[in-house]
Amino acid sequence: MLGTTPRYVYGVTVSDTTISADQTASRPRAVLVTGGNRGIGLAIARSFAEAGDDVVITHRSGTPPEGLRGVICDVTDSESVDRAFTEAEQLLGRSVEVLVANAGITKDTLLMRMSDEDFDAVLDTNLTGAFRCARRAVKGMIRARAGRIILVSSVVGLLGSAGQTNYAASKAGLVGLARSITRELGGRGITANVVAPGFIETEMTEQLSEDLRKTYLSGIPAGRFATAEEVAGAVRFLAGPDAAYISGAVIPVDGGLGMGH
Helix, strand or coil: CCCCCCEEECCEEECCCCCCHHHHHHCCCEEEECCCCCHHHHHHHHHHHHCCCEEEEEECCCCCCCCCEEEECCCCCHHHHHHHHHHHHHHHCCCCCEEEECCCCCCCCCHHHCCHHHHHHHHHHHHHHHHHHHHHHHHHHHHHCCEEEEEECCCHHHHCCCCCHHHHHHHHHHHHHHHHHHHHHHHHCEEEEEEEECCECCHHHHCCCHHHHHHHHHCCCCCCCECHHHHHHHHHHHHCHHHCCCCCCEEEECCCCCCCC
């Protein structure tokens, strides 16, 4: 209920002109998932939609998956990001309240063979792209004095990986990005966290040879790959009311693969 007595919502004092925590939790949230047309991003978008939230995804081309609204966005281009947010806000009817920065690419090769272009392209999409989206999202979040930013990283960003220096660097950088956002905007009711998935059960992992599959699984204490839905569950938790006091955290969803890092 709204009242005249100041109280704390998402870590900041609010007055009777602001939306209460109960109202925020009970009404559908405005969610934007970048790269939400396939894989982990699609599982995240569908998880929010099934929970009753208002969801828009970004995709680079084509049409959005059935049942989801989408906007075209190239996260390597600031103008494209701004247009996508404007279109998403029109579809949602309000500013983005939950940003899930998931868009990412890989260009794997050994360090000595990696070109500047391959290194830069992965950083520009995975890290700088997340920065561009977060920078645009916080405009509305600051006005609302509330918001959730979840950056999708990888266990590779914590452990490193041969042949993936560009990818590992980009995913490790997301940790610093989230923690700096937390330092800068935590007092405005905005949280920023990282989810770091490990190996995910996909069509690609299903095609692994039995020997290679055993090799990968031997390093995972849980003894299995994760599902995309399990990653989505961690993301939704960080966007929910029970995570209001969690910020600057890295949540591994890796079956114990990267523990201690």
